[in-house]
Structures are given as structure tokens and as C-alpha cells.
Amino acid sequence: MLFNSIALVVSLLLFFYIIVKxxxxxxxxxxxxxxxxxxxxxxxxxxxxxxxxxxxxxxxxxxxxxxxxxxxxxxxxxxxxxxxxxxxxxxxxxxxxxxxxxxxxxxxxxxxxxxxxxxxxxxxxxxxxxxxxxxxxxxxxxxxxxxxxxxxxxxxxxxxxxxxxxxxxxxxxxxxxxxxxxNALRKPHIRGKWGEMQLKRVVEMAGMIEYCDFFTQPSVIDKNEDNLLRPDLIIKMPSGKQIIIDAKVPLDSYMDAISQNDLQIQKEKLKNHSLAIKKHINDLGKKEYWNQFENTPELVVLFLTGEGVFSAALEYEPALIEIGVEKKVIIATPITLIALLRAIAYGWKQEMIAENAKKISKLGHILYERICTMGENFDNLRRSLKSAVDHYNKTAGSLEARVFPAAREFNKLGIHAKNKSLSAAKELESLPRSLHTEELKVD
Structure with missing residues (x-):
């Protein structure tokens, strides 16, 4: 049943996205x-x-x-x-x-x-x-x-x-x-899904999916009043920080205004729209999301799904931005939210660069230690080769001086080997090359 519901929601999102596009x-x-x-x-x-x-x-x-x-x-x-x-x-x-x-x-x-x-x-x-x-x-x-x-x-x-x-x-x-x-957007659940789809599209255009995880519609219980709080998006930031985004904006008055031909009625509806946005800012500020989520700055981002929605409200209430700042609510449209998310994405890039630099430094230390160990092994191998050459030369000298003279006496006495004769053992003059690089020298 849950899977069917999720499939239905996804189908509706895709349907309305395709229609809007x-x-x-x-x-x-x-x-x-x-x-x-x-x-x-x-x-x-x-x-x-x-x-x-x-x-x-x-x-x-x-x-x-x-x-x-x-x-x-x-x-x-x-x-x-x-x-x-x-x-x-x-x-x-x-x-x-x-x-x-x-x-x-x-x-x-x-x-x-x-x-x-x-x-x-x-x-x-x-x-x-x-x-x-x-x-x-x-x-x-x-x-x-x-x-x-x-x-x-x-x-x-x-x-x-x-x-x-x-x-x-x-x-x-x-x-x-x-x-x-x-008419479809007048239904609250359809409008909510459309807002979530717009919000997700903005996050995708900002490139945040590659650099951070985000969760739509997470729920949390208010610590003070035991109310269920449900922000629309949590953007993870470097160093474990996070920003809360809410996209549940009242649009009934705005939808009524744009469907009106009477200018006087349209003005009244737009004025009601600005008052509804102002009330939503006050209500959103009272939720105090920063007290419910850890490592969250004392602000919440209110996402408006269109530039026209914000400009219409701002025309009849020019102090909306100041009111939002006072209530710790930052108003964002798709353009400004993309700019904010791009800045956060840049912070994630810098965080990744710093992490990579740390990993490179650690690998450099490990590689340096291994090169030093390799230098020791090379020096031990050189000493072993030199010792083997010395032993070879001593054995060859002993063979020439002591064994071959006695063997030649057998030859004089008529003892021969078919198609074989004694050959001299030559002394080895080449020695292993010493390593002169400071990192490979061993005391």
C-alpha cells in the first residue's frame, strides 16, 4: 500500500512537472x-x-x-x-x-x-x-x-x-x-507537491545533489509544545551544519488575484496575499526550527515558488524583508535560493579539497616512510651481493690454487674426461652500485 502511494505521488509530480514545462x-x-x-x-x-x-x-x-x-x-x-x-x-x-x-x-x-x-x-x-x-x-x-x-x-x-x-x-x-x-493548484496537497517539485528542481540546478544529501518532509516533535514540525528541506552544510527550508506558502489569495479581471478586486486579493505571507512569516518564526535541529543557525529559509509571488506581496507590504529578518525568516525565491545553494556547494567543494589535501599529506608520509624502508632493503641487498661476490672470489681462488693443480696431476697419470677439460674460474670484478640519494642512505 505504501509503495502504491509513493508511486501515485511520483506519478503526480511527474505529471504536473511535464504539464508546467x-x-x-x-x-x-x-x-x-x-x-x-x-x-x-x-x-x-x-x-x-x-x-x-x-x-x-x-x-x-x-x-x-x-x-x-x-x-x-x-x-x-x-x-x-x-x-x-x-x-x-x-x-x-x-x-x-x-x-x-x-x-x-x-x-x-x-x-x-x-x-x-x-x-x-x-x-x-x-x-x-x-x-x-x-x-x-x-x-x-x-x-x-x-x-x-x-x-x-x-x-x-x-x-x-x-x-x-x-x-x-x-x-x-x-x-x-x-x-x-x-484549479489544480488550489488543492492544498497538489500545491504542496508542486512546491516540493519546484524546490527539488532548484536544488538540482544549484548542483547540491552532488555535494550534499537533502531530505524532503522530515518530521520532528517540538521540544516545547510537543507539536509535529515538518520542514520541507534540510540542506546539509560542511562541518556538520544544516539549514532548514520551508516551502508551505499560502497562495489562495494570489491565485484568486491573477484570475480576476476587475482591477479593484485584484488589488484587494493581492493585499490579502501580502497579509497572508506576513502572517506565515510570523508563524514560521514562532516554530524556532533552530531549537529543534542540532547545528542549525538561528534562521529558517522561506521558499516562494515564483518571483511573481514575492513581488506581488512586496508591492503591498514593502517591509516584508525587514519583518522576516526580525523574525529570523529569510525569504528566498528560486533565483536567490539558487545563489544561496551555489555558495553552500562552493563550501562543500572547499571542504572536499581540504579533506583531499589531508589524505594526500597522509599518503605522502606513508610513501616517504616506505621509500626509506626500501632504501634500507636496497642497502642490505647490496651488502649481501658484495658478500656473495667476496665468497665467490675466495672460493675461485681456492679452486685455482688448491683443487685444479691436484686435478691436473690426474690428467698426467692418464685419467681423462671425454670432451672435457679443466677451465679456469674467473674472478668477479663488478660490485653492486651504491645508492647516493640522501633519502636512501643508511647509516
Missing amino acids: KLSEKKANLEGNLCKLEQELQETKQTLLTKNEEIVDLRVKKAELEVTLQKEREEKKKEIELLTKAEERLTNTFKALSLDALQTNNNNFLNLAKEVIDSKLKETESDFKKRQATINEVVTPIKEKLEKFDNEIRELEKERVGAYEGLKEQIGALMNQTSNLA
């Missing part, structure tokens, strides 16, 4: 996408502003050309009207003259006037068509560009709407997941 990663990705979309929106707005300026300039040019064309039309119209009036005046004048005398001249003149007028009209129409073509050459590209800009603006608007819809859906999904996590 995935939500953090997804939130970071969404924030990156939002920043990217906002940047693209700004660039699109800048592009639209530039295009709008170009459109305005083109429209101004178009208006100017249309005004010029209208003026030219009016001028040509006036010329035609003047020619028509001149024709009428000439006709009336020639009618007043004698029809018989001037009939031929009048017809000729009218024909000539008509030819002149027709020529002028043709020139005017030709010039008008040329100007109309020139204006069309200028206006047509402007019209095409305006249509292209309108199409691009429509496409950009469609893309923007689609992107914001996708982002809206992702933000909605993230808000739902965040809401589910927030």
Missing part, C-alpha cells in the same frame, strides 16, 4: 509567435502607409492631368465657337451685299472658310486624340497600380485575420490549460 514552452512559443505577428503587422502597416502615400501622389497627378485636359477641352471648344461665330458673321455680311455681284465670291469664300474650319477641326481632333493617348498612358499604369495595391491590401487583410484567428485559438487553449492548472 509544456505550458511554459507553449507559452514561450505563443509569445514568440505573437511578437512575430505584431512585427509583421507593423511592417504591413508601414507598407500600407507607404502605398497609401504613393496612391495619394498618383491620385494628385491624375487630378492635375484631368484638370489640364479639361482646360484644353474648354480652350478648343472656345476656338470652335469663335470660328462658328466668325462664319456666321461672314455669312451675314456677304448676304447684305449684292447677291448677284458677290454670289460667286461668297460661295468661294464660304468654301474656303469651310476648308479652313475643317482643317482646324481635324488638327484639333488629332491634337486632342494625341493628348488623350498621352493622358491614358499616364493614367492607365496608375490605375493598374491602384488595383494591384487594392488586391495586395485585401490579401494582407485576409492573412492578418487568419493569423489572428489562429493565435486567438491558441491563446484560448493556453488559457484553458492555465485555468485547469490553476
